[in-house]
Structures are given as structure tokens and as C-alpha cells.
Amino acid sequence: MRTGIYSYPNTQRVIFGTPFEQALSKELETVGAQRVYVLSSGSLYRDTEVVNQLRTVLGSRCVGLFHEMPAHTPRIAVVKAAQEAQQAQADLILTLGGGSMTDAGKMLTLCMSNGIESAQDLDRLATIVHADGKIERPEFFTAHRALFCDFYNAFGWRIQRTGWLYRYGQRHERELFACKSITSIGHFGPCIDTAHP
Secondary structure, eight states: OOOOOOOOOOEEEEEESSOHHHHHHHHHHHHTOOOEEEEEOHHHHHHOSHHHHHHHHHGGGEEEEEOOOOTTOBHHHHHHHHHHHHHTTOSEEEEEESHHHHHHHHHHHHHHHTTOOSTGGGGGGOBEEOTTSOEEOOOOOOOOSEEEEEESSOOGGGOSSEEEEESSSOGGGEEEEEOTTOOEEEEESOOSOOOOO
């Protein structure tokens, strides 16, 4: 029989049933966020009014938007978004979309906290599983920027402290990163616009 230990993720809270605008306004006040960087899936950006309505709710607090994240969160795209968020001096990463957006949001906070400037720099943060099963987790600065996730069409298990990346978007090159201290706030419930293709 397989044995092991499971550590519960560092999730502060999960909000459900509350309209998105109301939940977001309360969380912005709770965490004191003034500069919000938004990660949106391409489909929500292109095919719905969710992002425009979100901008209305955020107003001047929206300091950036990234809507070009490919599936499987490749390193290059994550680093590009992190650099934009860093330059915008974002104090909150807000994700809209499915699992790739959630993983990307977690990884952005790691990149911003550890001076990641290129896809290759992420090598020093990756969890390594050796052939003998030994797991090597490198030391790094903890992610201190709050992460608000709107799980518009994602699964609940995404609220965890690990993030997946793919070197070049290939499934066989998947990498695990332990996002140990990310503040995760999950939102399940009525979104701004529930019409999704």
C-alpha cells in the first residue's frame, strides 16, 4: 500500500455564492490592494464582457491586463506577464479563467518575489524529483503578493500551493513549483457575466 503525507494548502478563504463585484470589492478592502494586475483567459477577453465589466469595478486600481496566456502556462509567457506586473508595481494579482490562469497567477507571485527575469531563471525554483524518488525543493523567497482567483470555470482542487508550468507548452515537459506561502482567495459563485461560449 502506498504511504505518504498530505499537507493542506495555505488558502486563507473561499468565497462562494456572493456576486463577483461584491466579493471583489470586499477583498480589495480586506487586503488593502490599490494596484491590481489582471490575468484573463483569452476566451473570456475575446468572447465575453467579463473583463470590461471587471475594469469598471476596479477603476483606477487596474494597472495592467494580460490575456495571452497559452494553455499549460509555458515559462516564457509567465515571465513576460510577471515582468509587466512588476513594472506596474502591482500589489494584487487577480485571475479570471480556468486552471492555466490559476497556475499562472501563483507563478507570477513567485517570479515577482524572486527576481525572475527569464524563463531560464525559473530553473532555480523548480522542484526536482530524482530517479530514486528523492524530492529536492530549492529555497526561495516566499510569495508575498496576495492572489485573488475567480474560478469561473476551474475545479476546486486548483486551490493549492503548487503550480504547474511547461517549458515550451509541451505536456511531457511539465514542472512542479511549490508556492509555499501564497495567499489564495478563491471565489466560486455568480460572476459578472455568466454567458460563456
